[in-house]
Amino acid sequence: MNDQAQSTQYEDRPWLDPKAEPFIEIKGVTKQFGSFTAVKDVDLKIFKGELFALLGGSGCGKTTLLRMLAGFEVPTFGRLIIDGVDMTEVPPYERPVNMMFQSYALFPHMSVEKNIAYGLKHEGINKQEVGDRVAEVIDLVQLGQFAKRKPHQLSGGQRQRVALARALVKRPKVLLLDEPLGALDKKLREQTQFELMNIQDQVGITFVVVTHDQEEAMTLSTRIAVMNRGEIVQIGTPTDIYEYPETRFTADFIGSINMFEGRVVEDKADHVIVKSEEAGCSFYIDHGVSIREDSTVWVAVRPEKIMVDKQAPADGSHNVVSGVVQDVGYFGNHSLYRIELKSGRIVHVSKPNERRSSRRERGVEWDDEVFLSWEASSAVVLTE
């Protein structure tokens, strides 16, 4: 395979290309505030054109990491390299990086237009070009009719777009977004999510997004770094993170999951069997984990990967357990079941409502005895 073909092969996934140069490189960055370590030895490579999400709960260090990229904090140790230039100690006003703040930070005494033009004012560009560039981004975020208004005359969604336009007009190499959709209501958030992705596609700027909302991170980003207590726990595409969590923290943090403690009873190259007292059954998983037999592991199964049936499945040796329905939650497009196992553990199962429920046929209801089963590829073995 020649180089040309290889680079096109990785066009959408530069992180898989061993020869790709990272656009942003975070090397061993640590940030301490007094005796508190907010960010602990983080290594991260972000590639050009990515929409990269830093995901984690509050106080996990994601915002501190973003602020270090913007230049508001200087790392205690480590280096930050953006587009081949060491930016570790460069002040924010000299970085080719712009940030969209969580509070939007619009200047209350300036109109929308002036807010957006502010960043170009001291760049030494002539008035004509400033006007053109401002008009261009105002068009991009569809704020034409609001150009003369002051921030307090705008709704939340409009303010968010002004903040985005103000950061984009500088044509930064990297755009940092701190909880970009955090202040919007649910409906607007979903709509804005797609707008944001479209805009990123159009301008081709590398986006780094900080969010605590895992759904937002999943839909928006090319890759996600999950953070916990100042450290990066896992980096991967949304699918990787959701389907192949590497730690119990990631599995638990992203989506909902049923986790059982168990003992490895058989570990072969092509499969592993875990016996769990907590679940009251044994798990057959179709890949090896190369771990000492008899050691403790955790097995995790997502609620939507579990099948519920009133009849026992034909092959009942592994991956089957029975329980009693405790609760049914009807959400319209899907239903959630809480099922109590014999061991007393509650298992969450979700099931899409593919067919319209008929009044004659009775589905799974309260107090039914049901059998839960899942495929050999559905469960994930976690060792830490």
Added chain:
Amino acid sequence: MRRRSTFTFSMLCFGFAFLYIPIFSLIFYSFNKSRLATVWGGFSTKWYGELFQNELIIDAALLSLRIAAVTATMAVILGTMAGLALARLGRYRGRTLFAGMVMAPLVMPEVITGLSLLLLFVSLEEMIGWPAGRGATTITIAHITFSMAYVAVIIQSRLSSMDDSLEEAAMDLGSRPFRVLWDVTLPIISPAMVSGWLLSFTLSLDDLVIASFVSGPGSSTLPMVIFSKVRLGVTPDINALATIIILVVSTGVLLAGILMHRQEQRRLRDEQMAYSD
């Protein structure tokens, strides 16, 4: 609607009477024809005419206004710098001490401030020959000293309620720290600076004690003139002067109230507009 209780209503009347009867009686007696301030001798406006003939009072009023204007301006400049330093420099060694020391003039008895400033001026004159004698300059310096403490407090509290990310955003958009101050911080805290200016102006205009300590011959402020005149007996022209001052102050307060009400109305309208489209 619930019937108002007679008790509450009479308490309200009593309270207002307590506050305003002295003021109204003062206004009433300013139109007294009689020379004796407490004996009614018929209606007259002659004391107002006489007031404007009295050069001593006019000069004192002009001096007071000049000192107040200079004081307010200087106090806003120095107080804003102090407030910025207190609010923005973060944690540095001795921050608490510095903050406490800026606030000290607020709680210091005026007599002590006045006396210490007098001692300072006297010894400065002996050592470096400035300020030569005491007068308008020393009064202004003394007034700036305590007014700037008030301004610093106002500015600091405004800054602490201001979103830090506004300044960060300006910096992020390529402005150096000084430009950020000029483009963003100062315009946002400007209402606080205006109220600091007005407060300093009023404090300076109002001050009797400190001015008495540090003034010299030929530089008497309006409160000093009034006070010395009253010691010789209350004359109706002082009543007339007081009436004018009350009139000016209440017009000012009323105007400010109307302006604030209008602004509030406009803000509400703007917000409705924002959510209607």
